[in-house]
Amino acid sequence: MNRHTLAPRVRLAGLAAALLCASCAEPTTPRSSSASLRSSHGHSNANSRPLTLEDQKLLAAIRGATARYQNVDVARADGYIDDGFGCIADPELGGMGWHLINDPLHADPSTDPLRPDLLVYEPQKNGKLKLVALEYEVYQADWFGAGHTSPPTLLGQEFEAIDFPPLPLIFGLHVWAWRENPSGMFADFNPKVSCP
Numbered sequence: 350m351n352r353h354t355l356a357p358r359v360r361l362a363g364l365a366a367a368l369l370c371a372s373c374a375e376p377t378t379p380r381s382s383s384a385s386l387r388s389s390h391g392h393s394n395a396n397s398r399p400l401t402l403e404d405q406k407l408l409a410a411i412r413g414a415t416a417r418y419q420n421v422d423v424a425r426a427d428g429y430i431d432d433g434f435g436c437i438a439d440p441e442l443g444g445m446g447w448h449l450i451n452d453p454l455h456a457d458p459s460t461d462p463l464r465p466d467l468l469v470y471e472p473q474k475n476g477k478l479k480l481v482a483l484e485y486e487v488y489q490a491d492w493f494g495a496g497h498t499s500p501p502t503l504l505g506q507e508f509e510a511i512d513f514p515p516l517p518l519i520f521g522l523h524v525w526a527w528r529e530n531p532s533g534m535f536a537d538f539n540p541k542v543s544c545p
Contacts, residue, residue, distance in 0.1 A: 398505060400504060400505065400534075401505065404504045404505050407462060407504060408504060408524075408526065410462070410463060411462050411463060411465075411483065411524070411526055412526050412527070414463035414464070415463075415465065415468070415480070415483060415526065415527075418468050418480050419479070419480050419527075421449070421470060421477075421478045421480075424449055424468050424480075425449070427451070428451045428452070428453065428454075429449035429450065429451045429467075429468055430449060430450060430451075430452070431447075431448075431449060431450075432448040432449065432450040432467065434448065435447065435544075436471075436472055436544035436545070437544070438538075438542070438543060438544040439538055442532070442537075442538035442540065443532070443538045443539045443540035443541065443542055443543070444471065444538060444539060444542030444543050444544050445469060445482070445523070445537060445538055445539070445542065446469040446470050446471045446472075446481055446482065446542055446544070447469070447470045447471070447472060447478065447544075448467045448468070448469055448470075448484065449467060449468045449470065450466065450467045451464075451465075451466060451467070454466045455467070455486060456488075456491075458487055458488065458491035458492055458494070458495045459487075459495075460485050460487060460501050460503060462485075462503055462504075465483035465484060465485055465524075466484060466485055466486045466487075467483070467484035467485075467486065468480060468483060468484075469481055469482035469483065469484055469523070471528070471542045471543070471544075472544065472545050479527075479528075480527045481525065481527050481528035481539070481542060482523050482524060482525045482526065482527065482528065482530075482539070483523070483524045483526055483527075484521060484522070484523050484524070485501075485503055485508065485521065485522045485524070486508075486511075486519045486520065486521040486522075487501055487508070487519065487520050487521075488517050488518070488519055489510065489517070489518040489519060489520055490517060490518070492520060500520045501520055501522075503522055503524070504524065504535075506522055506535045507522075508520035508521055508522045509521060509522065509537075522535060523535060523536065523537050525539060528541065528542065529541070
């Protein structure tokens with residue numbers, strides 16, 4: 350797919366889904382999404398192998414590169430916008446949080462560990478947003494179209510296949526770089542995260 354025409358279509362699809370979902374968040378007031386994503390986001394990365402020394406160095410570099418996004422205004426200034434799905438949570442698995450997406454990064458079939466496609470925030474009781482995780486995604490058609498024959502990997506973890514209609518098929522990986530996750534650093538949901 351042409352990445353220049355796909356990003357606006359994905360944003361439009363996200364906005365359409367947000368309009369259909371009565372409990373989805375507005376950009377300034379994230380609320381819990383009533384739709385469970387369990388069918389599209391599994392636990393395939395929950396039980397991951399321990400990080401190697403090289404992975405630990407890369408994780409430290411990722412944290413260093415994304416620390417500035419603890420301030421959501423800096424994220425917005427760098428082109429991250431509300432993905433339109435609100436604060437995502439599952440009553441059994443916990444929360445993901447509220448996602449900000451950078452459309453140009455998301456449309457690029459390469460993965461830069463220091464520039465995540467999405468930033469994941471947990472709404473706090475005081476109304477502020479706290480950065481808790483990063484998400485890396487790539488459209489499957491673009492990935493395979495670039496000549497790859499297997500899913501991308503990061504920090505020794507293979508991205509999982511995600512089918513979230515009406516969006517095109519993607520590969521994705523959560524990295525809980527800013528909040529401990531009892532389900533695993535690469536699990537989709539975190540039982541410690543909740544949506545108001």
